[in-house]
Amino acid sequence: MKYLAQQAINALQLGSIYALIALGYSMVYGVLTMINFAHGDVFMLGAFFCLLLIAIVPVPFWVALIVVMGATAILGTLIERFAYRPLRDAPRVSAIITALGCGLVIQNTTLGISPYARPMPHLLDNVTYQFGGLTVTTLQIIIIGVSVGLMMVLDFLIRKTSFGMAMRAVASDRATVSLLGVPANEIIAITFAIGASLGGAAGLLYGMAYPVVSAGMGITVGWKAFVAAVIGGIGNMRGAVLGAFILGAVEVMTVAVLPSTYRDLISYSLLLLILVFKPHGLLGKPTLHKA
Amino acid sequence: MTINNEGIALEVQDLEVRYGGIQAVRGISFSVNPGEIVAMIGANGAGKSSTLRAIAGAIPHAGVIRLGGEVIRTVHPEEIVRKGLSLVPEGRGIFANLSIEENLRLGAWTNRKEFDVNLEKVFGLFPRLRERRDQMAGTLSGGEQQMLAVGRALMSRSKILLLDEPSMGLAPKLVLDIFAILRDINKAGVTLLIVEQNAVMALRLAHRACLLELGSIILTGTGAELLENPKIRSAYLGQ
Ligand SMILES: Nc1ncnc2c1ncn2[C@@H]1O[C@H](COP(=O)(O)OP(=O)(O)OP(=O)(O)O)[C@@H](O)[C@H]1O
Ligand SMILES: [Mg+2]
Numbered sequence: 001m002k003y004l005a006q007q008a009i010n011a012l013q014l015g016s017i018y019a020l021i022a023l024g025y026s027m028v029y030g031v032l033t034m035i036n037f038a039h040g041d042v043f044m045l046g047a048f049f050c051l052l053l054i055a056i057v058p059v060p061f062w063v064a065l066i067v068v069m070g071a072t073a074i075l076g077t078l079i080e081r082f083a084y085r086p087l088r089d090a091p092r093v094s095a096i097i098t099a100l101g102c103g104l105v106i107q108n109t110t111l112g113i114s115p116y117a118r119p120m121p122h123l124l125d126n127v128t129y130q131f132g133g134l135t136v137t138t139l140q141i142i143i144i145g146v147s148v149g150l151m152m153v154l155d156f157l158i159r160k161t162s163f164g165m166a167m168r169a170v171a172s173d174r175a176t177v178s179l180l181g182v183p184a185n186e187i188i189a190i191t192f193a194i195g196a197s198l199g200g201a202a203g204l205l206y207g208m209a210y211p212v213v214s215a216g217m218g219i220t221v222g223w224k225a226f227v228a229a230v231i232g233g234i235g236n237m238r239g240a241v242l243g244a245f246i247l248g249a250v251e252v253m254t255v256a257v258l259p260s261t262y263r264d265l266i267s268y269s270l271l272l273l274i275l276v277f278k279p280h281g282l283l284g285k286p287t288l289h290k291a
Numbered sequence: 292m293t294i295n296n297e298g299i300a301l302e303v304q305d306l307e308v309r310y311g312g313i314q315a316v317r318g319i320s321f322s323v324n325p326g327e328i329v330a331m332i333g334a335n336g337a338g339k340s341s342t343l344r345a346i347a348g349a350i351p352h353a354g355v356i357r358l359g360g361e362v363i364r365t366v367h368p369e370e371i372v373r374k375g376l377s378l379v380p381e382g383r384g385i386f387a388n389l390s391i392e393e394n395l396r397l398g399a400w401t402n403r404k405e406f407d408v409n410l411e412k413v414f415g416l417f418p419r420l421r422e423r424r425d426q427m428a429g430t431l432s433g434g435e436q437q438m439l440a441v442g443r444a445l446m447s448r449s450k451i452l453l454l455d456e457p458s459m460g461l462a463p464k465l466v467l468d469i470f471a472i473l474r475d476i477n478k479a480g481v482t483l484l485i486v487e488q489n490a491v492m493a494l495r496l497a498h499r500a501c502l503l504e505l506g507s508i509i510l511t512g513t514g515a516e517l518l519e520n521p522k523i524r525s526a527y528l529g530q
Contacts, residue, residue: 165393166400169386176384179347181372181401181447 002133007252013140013209015248016147020202021225022232022240023154024076024195030171030235031191032088037099038079040222041106042196046072046203047120047213048110054121061123061208065146068204069197076196077189085185103218110215117214120207143205150198151241157194158237167191171235224251227271233284242282246270300325300451300482301346301376305354308341308506315341317506318354323451328473328483330497330514332490332527338506339486340381343453346484347371347378358451373401377449381456383440387429391420394428394439398446405448413442416472434465441472451482458489470496490527494518 021043028036049071050064059067083102087095127138158164166187169177177184199222206221207213224247232243247267254266274282301323308316316338323329333339345352348363348371356363358374365371368378386394395413399406414421417438423431428439437457444452457473458466470492477483487493494500497514502523510520517523 162396162400162403165389165396168389169393169397172386172388173384175349176380176386177397178368179349179372179378179380179384180397180443181369181377182397183369 003256005134007256008249009134009136009140011249011252012245013143013248014252015245016144017202017206017209017221018225018228018248019241019244020147020150020198020205021222022229022244023151023237024199025226025229026232026234026237026240027167027191027195029229030237031167031174031188032084033235034084034092034095035099035226035234036079036084036192036195037096038083038102038106039195039199040218040226041103041110042072042075042079042218043199043203043206043222043225044110044213044215044218045075045106046200047207047217048114048203049200050123050204050207051118051120051213054123061142064123065201065204068200072200072203073193073197076192076199079196080189080192085188107215107218114215117212120211120213122211123208139208143209146201146205150201154194154198155237163187163190224267227267230281231271231274233278233281236281236283236285239281239283246282299323299357300327300359301484302357303342303346303354304357306342306345306356307353308338308345308350309353310341315506316345316352319503319506319508321501321508321511323482323484325450325482326477326480327499328477328485328497330493330500331484331486331503332488332493332500332517332523333486333503334488334526336505337503339503340455342503343378343455343484343486344380347376347453349378369401372447372449375448375450376453377444377447377451378453379440379444379455379457381459383436385428385431385436385439385443387427389428390425391428391431391439392424394443395420395424395446398443401447406446409446409448413445416445416475417442433460434462434469437461437465437469438472441469441476445476445481449481451484452476454483454485456486456488458487458492466492490523491518494523 024039025036028034046068049068053059053064053067079102083098084095087098124138124142129136158167166177166182169182170184170187174184225244228243228247229240231246232239250270251263251267254263299322303322304320305318306316307314307318319342331339331342344350346356348365348368351366358376363371395410399409419435420439420442428436431439441457457469461469466489473483474496485493485497494514494517500512500514500517501508502510502517510517
């Protein structure tokens with residue numbers, strides 16, 4: 001029982017990080033119906049930006065978080081503006097190749113600069129608390145707390161602000177949005193910025209939790225978050241969060257009972273299984289909007 | 292001869308629209324005066340929607356489009372809305388997963404200060420929208436969706452409204468309602484350019500009208516004149 005509760009905390013931590021990344025995939029898919037394959041690499045760069053920053057100035061955690069989110073937001077808008085926007089009306093497969101290409105460029109540039117995995121220095125005093133036999137660390141509280149906080153801010157943005165309303169409208173019919181005087185391109189750019197900043201935050205948190213940072217993180221972790229977004233129903237924000245926590249739980253439980261080499265087998269099998277029964281994901285709806 | 296554009300709300304000269312190799316609009320010219328209702332009728336594929344979409348800045352064009360004397364070249368429709376012209380697109384384009392009020396708020400994007408006043412005006416024209424303001428727009432009937440699309444365009448307080456087949460898919464009674472409301476909107480000072488396949492209704496409402504065929508204007512006159520025209524009577528009114 002205690003063991004299960006302990007694993008649940010680990011699952012929440014992993015799920016929170018997956019959720020932050022998955023939201024970025026889902027937001028961009030929502031507005032453009034395209035998979036931003038470079039997103040996992042933006043997540044990876046989030047961790048590297050943090051390394052770079054604290055190598056220059058040893059800032060506290062909160063400052064690092066804000067700077068990393070700002071830097072990845074800028075990166076996200078640049079990718080949108082210069083790689084994706086020119087191809088927005090091109091055949092879908094061109095957009096997919098561009099996204100994959102963007103990701104590979106980022107990944108290999110990072111690999112060139114930093115060929116080996118690097119340890120992430122401590123940004124926090126990591127205190128361990130005991131609650132009736134359960135151990136919880138400051139780091140876990142911060143990771144789960146920051147993730148949940150960011151998700152609540154995002155939920156508020158999407159549901160209650162003009163930007164969120166416009167974002168949902170772009171998702172449903174981009175051409176009509178411009179006819180109303182709403183600058184659809186700005187809305188799309190802001191969507192990329194927000195998605196990328198959440199990915200960047202996740203990169204920083206991931207780096208702190210599993211304290212090595214490597215250029216391949218975008219693939220190994222980023223793709224899992226993509227799986228989570230698809231499980232939940234890509235394009236649906238709550239689905240992305242749900243899928244992420246399910247995947248986090250499944251992975252943690254798998255490793256608890258099976259050798260850890262089974263982890264990816266189980267997560268990808270779960271994806272396939274869910275898609276067989278729910279092709280649009282758990283909370284996704286079949287798209288009704290016109291072709 | 293000098294052309295005096297004063298007092299012309301919208302002027303189109305030698306407008307051409309192409310999609311790749313297809314020429315949809317072949318050099319048409321017409322104008323709309325402030326406060327007027329002009330109807331453009333024509334069969335499927337005549338180029339009516341292309342004309343409206345070009346004026347609204349949604350697709351590129353050749354030729355000259357003047358809005359209140361100013362030449363329009365942009366392909367960013369949001370700039371045209373800021374200049375006071377709105378298009379209610381064919382098929383309405385309402386956001387099904389957004390509430391009715393959110394749809395109207397988006398219509399007011401360029402004019403958010405007077406939102407409450409304009410919302411009251413739109414609800415005054417379309418009381419059904421008030422009753423359902425928090426419902427998802429996708430739950431509305433076809434007629435109500437058309438009303439929402441018109442109401443949404445009015446939220447920007449545009450001086451010129453382009454309407455692409457406002458009667459499409461509506462029952463005859465609803466068509467009468469919509470056209471009655473369009474007349475009221477015009478009486479309140481909004482200039483209207485209406486594209487219709489329902490020629491009788493459009494010609495009865497319009498001060499002036501033109502007939503578009505295969506991308507060219509082949510007839511112009513007052514609404515009443517076109518209603519009497521034998522060609523129109525045989526081709527569009529089935530007489
Ligand atoms: N996006 C497009 N790509 C290629 N051709 C197009 C496109 N849109 C319209 N066309 C063509 O341009 C011509 C005019 O189309 P348009 O939609 O302007 O006609 P319309 O008068 O509005 O017809 P309807 O009454 O059916 O709405 C048609 O031949 C149509 O096939
Ligand atoms: Mg049309």
